[in-house]
Amino acid sequence: MIFNTFIYYFLFLIPCAILYRNLGAKFRPWMIALFGSLFFSYFAYSMAGIAGALCLGIFLWESITSRLYTRGSRWCIVGLVQGLVFLGIFKYWNFFTGLLFWNHANPLRWAAAFLPLGISFFTFEFYHYAWDRKYNRTESGTLSEYLAFILFFPTMVAGPIKRYQDFLPKLRAEPKQWVSDWEIGGTRILTGLAKKFAVADLLSAWTDHLNAHDVALAGRRALLLWLFAYSIKIYADFSAYSDIAIGSARLFGILVPENFDWPYGRRNIQRFWACWHMSLTRWLTDYVFIPLARLRIGSLKTHAYMAIVTTMLISGLWHGAGLNYIAWGGYHGLLLLGHKMWRDWRGPASNKFVPVFASRVFTYLCVTAGYALFTMDLHTAALFYTRLFRG
């Protein structure tokens, strides 16, 4: 984790935020671009060597082609495709070619494959920009502003996924509220670090048991305990990253989107997804669900239902290149579908205390039950469920 290193704070975040606040408007985006480049090169090199650091070229290439994106332009299509190609090659090449040669050695395997730092997030921001330029939903901004957007290092590693039209006004505004920004930002960073160290890392003692060997030996109670511990851990861990990212951005005087809003207290799966990794949910709704639902295949309801399941399958695949992630996405797609059909059948939900409370608990249990698919490969997850339900 980058956010718990002294280097992140003392070499990158604090110097850059101070310089940013003291520079004129013209130079501020360049300052973010410069520090973002150094940040990417440093941490990418420490994780994947020189090849990782050279992936900075992806940002530079994207920033050049982005100048060609205009309303309805074919260059926007190029931008959309190249974002997906970057993601596809680095993240999914071995997975998909491995599926082609099922049960055989994969002759197309890329042995030296590595994941460029933050690729799952920055490619989604590339895609968003190309799409929104195509439909004229955002202005192009200057080269330096676009570089600042894609190289804004507090959100580069784990989101939240930003939107250019939201980011630009904040980048252009004079950051005046030094004291309150640093109080709020600092508190948010400390909150994230506390969540990470005091909750998430502590629970690893239990969640580390979610592996084939331990699952095969454990009893039902232990399996349940590990799964519930995992549900708390993943929330504490991921929301901690978001807290630190949001707090870090605040040191610049830049507000980035919130990512979590008490998701486990929600009364149905649709509300859960509206409050869990919110920037991803909004991205998937805008750039996957709505375009798919507008294809008009079959009846209105049927293709909307298909679009929901497909969107969640893609969401699963985005979370990781493995069949278990796709299964996890499919599971959530079916939950969303089941909820929609239930509501269509039963009408509006009751607001009485007992049904509301029961639905909140039921939603949490459904989400937690799915984590076995998220955290273990399919075979181990199957073993987990078998031992949990059959003993």
Add this chain to the structure above:
Amino acid sequence: MPDLTADGVLAELQPIFQEALDNPGLTVTRGSSGLNTPGWDSIAHIEIIEMVERHFKVRFDLGEVQDLKTVGDLVDLTRRTAQH
């Protein structure tokens, strides 16, 4: 021919929202959105858009659909598209 004044479009949207959200007593205003209208989720959003397109015989493009947040946005977009 539908009434394309702002009030006229809003009035014609009422039965569409009532049917799409399965709530016969519902009255939407320009400020109504997915955040303050029960049942207005992503699927309902698509249903509403398609019903509005059929009713007013218009076609919205993807970017326009993504920008719709409130009933007021939908009224303005419908008027703009239908008058072209």
